[in-house]
Amino acid sequence: MNDDNLEFPAETFSAVKWNAGMLTLLDQRKLPREINYLDYDSALAVAAAIKDMVVRGAPAIGIAAAYAVVLAARTAWQEAEESWREKIEADIETLAAARPTAVNLHWAIAEMKKVFDSIEGDPEPVLLETAICIHEEDIAANHEMGRLGAELIVANSQVITHCNAGALATGGYGTALGVIRTAFKNGSIKNVFSSETRPWFQGARLTSWELQQDQIPVNLVIDSAIASVMENNKIAWLIVGSDRIAANGDVANKIGTYSHAVSAYYHGVKVMVVAPSSTVDMDIESGVDIPIENRGTEEVTDFKSTRIAPNDIEAINPAFDITPAKLVDVIVTEKGIVHNPDTEKMLALFG
């Protein structure tokens, strides 16, 4: 396929779409070289797509899972109208287990299950309406976070972002990139450093591309150069998304976020975490209890089909790390902002 399939500007990109009774995902493994959409008509296939990172980004995973519940319910209803609620459980368990760290996946499934009891007859219309609502509310939340976060940034700032927390990672517009988009429009941000985000290159492949499409000045840089960028440039903020925020304000996000946050602390750069309230998990006391996904080491040792490292090398590939609340200056959600987060302040907004 070609670019005709993408809407511009990039802030309106949609990685997740419901189309003709199926879920359509933009294959993020191929971006930006190939614009390729894949269609899904079963929840198990969506679970595999989440695991394989066809779709990634905590909010986008949640939305894809919501639509997958619609697919699961359709199949269950077709198989046994009376017992679709029982039939669907195995699919939902597989979906929920697709990736462990992003809590939005569990949140979205729980939102979908809330309406199960009220459904009479074919569940698909009601569940689809619920999924579309989750999707639309995510986009609205991103715009609201964009507004709130951008207000914290002074004119002509330079900022750093890590991984991709953009339109592609969400229902649209983005969390961290939502703030950056809004702040660029109002003149608060003049330049963005995008760290490439090994091993999956979300910064190089996705964030740089989104910002380039929207004509927001962006400099791509390897992850380990971020400390040097902070030392040699006036950087106002490190702005990132999150996959799960604990009750004390500890933040799980893409591996490297913690490294960047430590550098930010050392250089007096402020740290802004932007995430919808669905990312906040008040059942988890602190970051040490957040499950961290360890992915296959071939993501580190190989580039596509080319081996980089020697054979049989030991490698570790944690997909996320924990940035402690003490390194976070603000958490921006659509419900409001938490400055210098701690359990008390988190409870006040999310309790």
Added chain:
Amino acid sequence: MNDDNLEFPAETFSAVKWNAGMLTLLDQRKLPREINYLDYDSALAVAAAIKDMVVRGAPAIGIAAAYAVVLAARTAWQEAEESWREKIEADIETLAAARPTAVNLHWAIAEMKKVFDSIEGDPEPVLLETAICIHEEDIAANHEMGRLGAELIVANSQVITHCNAGALATGGYGTALGVIRTAFKNGSIKNVFSSETRPWFQGARLTSWELQQDQIPVNLVIDSAIASVMENNKIAWLIVGSDRIAANGDVANKIGTYSHAVSAYYHGVKVMVVAPSSTVDMDIESGVDIPIENRGTEEVTDFKSTRIAPNDIEAINPAFDITPAKLVDVIVTEKGIVHNPDTEKMLALFG
């Protein structure tokens, strides 16, 4: 070629050899997938090989340049016996400009030029003897630094190293890896984390391979996971090489070293810089005056012939960064150790 061309253990690997009147370089761009030696009979070709990173690592670059001066002198002598000292100058200037950050290149050329005046007749025998002496002294220095550095490490330590400061980066045995080799042999080190070192993957391709060959336990990890590794493991030391050390103890080394040193400071991990005294540049007051090479951005945007990033993206690719002396616990040289380096202590040892 195959592995028969490499001597084992890896501590005896030689990336630079004088063989049958030519300079032979192990092509480090192809490692560890291909063991390929390239022969050079002209100084300009060696300068190109240094620029293109056929040979890399500050001490190895210096040694290669010393042998290149032999080649340059041979050509100049063949062209005009009486004026070889003048004829050689253009080649030497090209050699010296091949890479700007590593001072060992300039040091080695200066060492070679010191004997020019004393030469009568054909310069090749005397210059070759001098180059071999530089090479052998580098290996001896590495063993001495290995001994000195290993004494600082308590039993069963885990350490982190960045880039490759091993046999491949030097005349043999290595600087940072020399310390690690000696400390592993005497039981001080039980495990090494090797950060992959984007964009050129020296950690993945070279360091992991050297350590694996010598059966030293190694875990390969992406650069941005190092802060997380420090948080989640008991790490005693970050051990790195250097391309130039200023008079105040500021250290230029592979991009990412500064990032790791900031993380080390935050986590209470000690930082050891291991480099021969030829790396110390007492003419440079502090790190801000060390020239930092910016390499082509295709090293960041592409992997071999595969484009990673979108077309026409702005990228920056500094090959080195500066770790300030205040983040360095010890500088280990063959002349001795400088603890908590500053100008006064550096002058005492290198003045």
